[in-house]
Amino acid sequence: MAEGNPANVVTFRGHRAQVYTVAWNADGRRLASGSADRTIRLWNLSRADDNRYSAELRGHNGSVHQVAWDPAQPDRLASVSTDKNLMFWDTRVGQSTMTIPTQKENLALSWCPRGQTVATITQDYKCYFFDVKANQMLPSANLEDDVNDVQWNARGDLLFVATGRGTVNIYTYPELECIHTLHAHTSSCFVLELDPTGQYLGVGSADALVSLWSLTDLACVRTFNKHDSPVHHVSFSMDGRYIASAAEDKKIDISDVETEETVHAVPSTTNARSIAWHPTKPYLAFTGEEGMGYGAKGVVKLFKMES
Incomplete structure (x- = not known):
């Protein structure tokens, strides 16, 4: 195992409070972050230490809990917040193009790979869908309650749903017919991630484990025991070779998908609230x-992995 070299970690400063979410756009040219300071920032990777080279998006009236880029249009971004709004942004002009009020606070969202639908997860752990092209909320989904995360497959015709009962339910989309249930963990499944090659599904759980499932036969092929606390974040590298995970133990582990060997332990002094691999680079x-107590400010960090 190699300890992450601090020299390979670049820090982006500019937010005034905790940062909850990071996400790359489809072509990897921009990194977005959302914060408790109610703003979204778009970062210029070449000038990380100077926040004048980041763009700030304002419009939410609450903490920004998650951002997601349109997979089909690299300039369009969606965000959800504690202000009970789902917002869409045109990042070319730095303005919101649409605000969708919702009945509950939205904690997470996922964008269908085809670009036409966004799913949100509300504070009461229910899932709702919004048709981006038709500009309307779809009828309430007939999904079970206690939903923690949703992800589509690459074709957008299957929906994977992580539940608080330790299962991953697989639905056809848009029919939302449950066709299979993976009994993945002994406690809540918090996060799902499909690898870019289409081979595997990664599941992070409250039992401190990450399980890896074959998408061919829906069997568990291996389990990563790298943490001492619940795993809330999982992300695959651009080639599917590595899987990164973050938990409540202030650890960010990068392991080889096939051998399970830890190849990097990324230095972190706090619990990472979000992680995301670059779509084309080992970043x-x-x-x-940074800071202590009420004076602490959220930052975004970039670990540049050495080969």
Whole structure:
């Protein structure tokens, strides 16, 4: 195992409070982050130490809990917040193009690979869908309650749903017919991630484990025991070779998908609230903090992995 070299970690400063989410756009040219300071920032990777080279998006009236880029249009971004709004942004002009009020606070969202639908997860752990092209909320989904995360497959015709009962339910989309249930963990499944090659599904759980499932036969092929606390974040590298995970133990682990060997332990002094691999480079973005107590400010960090 190699300890992450601090010289390979670049820090992005500019947010005034905790950072909850990071996400790369489809072509990897921009990194977005959302914060408790109610703003979204778009970062210029070449000028990380100077926040004048980041763009700030304002419009939410609450903490920004998650951002997601349109997979089909690299300039369009969606965000959800504690203000009970789902917002869409045109990042070319830095303005919101649409605000969708919702009945509950939205904690997470996922964008269908085809670009036409966004799923949100609300504070009461229910899932709702919004048709981007038709500009309307779809009828309430007939999914079970206690939903923690949703992800589509690459074709957008299957929906994977992580539940608080330790299962992953697989639905056809848009029919939302449950066709299979993976009994993945002994406690809540918090996060799902499909690898870019289409071979595997990664599942992070409250039992401190990450399980890896074959998408061919829906069997568990291996389990990663790298943490001492619940795993809330999982992300695959651009080639599917590595899987990164972050938990409540202030650890960010990068392991080889096939051998399970830890290849890097990324230095972090706080619990990462979000992690995301760059779509074409061996760069892992994650959230962090600088300072102590009420004076602490959220930052975004970029680990540049050495070969």
